[in-house]
Amino acid sequence: MxxxxxxxxxxxxxxxxxxxxxxxxxxxxxxxxxxxxxxxxxxxxxxxxxxxxxxxxxxxxxxxxxxxxxxxxxxxxxxxxxxxxxxxxxxxxxxxxxxxxxxxxxxxxxxxxxxxxxxxxxxxxxxxxxxxxxxxxxxxxxxxxxxxxxxxxxxxxxxxxxxxxxxxxxxxxxxxxxxxxxxxxxxxxxxxxxxxxxxxxxxTQLPNLDQLVIWLAERCHEWGIRVETPEVTLPRLAERCHQIPGMALQVLNKAHKRRSKLLTLAMVEEHTFDLDE
Ligand SMILES: [Zn+2]
CATH class of the missing domain: 3.40.50.300 (P-loop containing nucleotide triphosphate hydrolases)
Structure with a gap:
């Protein structure tokens, strides 16, 4: 698990x-x-x-x-x-x-x-x-x-x-x-x-958008998460999470907890990314 x-x-x-x-x-x-x-x-x-x-x-x-x-x-x-x-x-x-x-x-x-x-x-x-x-x-x-x-x-x-x-x-x-x-x-x-x-x-130094998109694709692959239209979904996730890797992981976790193991653009758009301060 x-x-x-x-x-x-x-x-x-x-x-x-x-x-x-x-x-x-x-x-x-x-x-x-x-x-x-x-x-x-x-x-x-x-x-x-x-x-x-x-x-x-x-x-x-x-x-x-x-x-x-x-x-x-x-x-x-x-x-x-x-x-x-x-x-x-x-x-x-x-x-x-x-x-x-x-x-x-x-x-x-x-x-x-x-x-x-x-x-x-x-x-x-x-x-x-x-x-x-x-x-x-x-x-x-x-x-x-x-x-x-x-x-x-x-x-x-x-x-x-x-x-x-x-x-x-x-x-x-x-x-x-x-x-x-x-x-x-x-x-x-x-x-x-x-x-x-x-x-x-x-x-801490945040990654740039391109680095983060590659990293997200690698994590999805590693955890068996399929991505709907990855060329749109992953860049959008990288942008919406304020380039903070740990915030993007919350959405990957949601996808991983679905029976379908599918990450969709809608999931990225619906998630609330709140900064702590
Ligand atoms: Zn060792």
Missing amino acids: KDIERWIPERWDQIVGNNALKEYFWDMIWCVRKEGHRSGFNLLATGPSRTGKTSAITFGIKCLGCLNFDFETMNPCGTCKCCTLNHHLYGNEGWENVVDYEDEREVSTPVRYHYNPVDCTRLSEADLEDKLARIRVCNEDLRIIYLDEVHRLSRRFMDERLLKPLEDFPAIWIASSAYVKRDGDNGQPLDKMFQNRFTFRIT
Whole structure:
């Protein structure tokens, strides 16, 4: 059963747009796996909902743990015990795994890899303290801490508690936020001091219309969705979804949930594409 709206790619070329995020992950994965880096890659990814932050981040985290990683293509194998773990954030306390990392001289080193996801939308102060206590272990292990929807912490003045750990803990901190700088936005701007703890600050990039049409055709093909007059329907979908891939996936999901598996122009025209802010 496909969960289309929470789809995670299996190869980098299945991610449309977001070139800066891809570049960040390729460099980070290389440096961590080949050169032994364990910190210095703090990332703050910002951009509106459904523009691909979580799927790119989740996929990048998977690449770090793959037991048969392909450095030519930078793609994971998709079948090892790490690739088949549930990487979704919710209902997930995180996990740890031992991964053999092979360096430039092809010497293999077993590395304990800890993944700690933090859902900032429903984190209490006690939860945060508890998480920080568990994360604070100084050794050669690889630690990835993913703070999802981090602006929710600043709204409750809890971001300050993270300033020191962000700087001092030997880990890779990845944060995402739907906050965009715009008047009338409900999101609280992230504190400058907090933002400065992240060396890499990347805003999601939308694909252009042509890229999005090709991507939609590939997804339909992959999921067995037939498209009525694709030369009209797919460009119209790309346009109506404000070029936001995750919004277009809602309509593909509707088509996939029909017995006929048929995507029609009428479905594209009838769907309401509401931006969150
Ligand atoms: Zn794998």
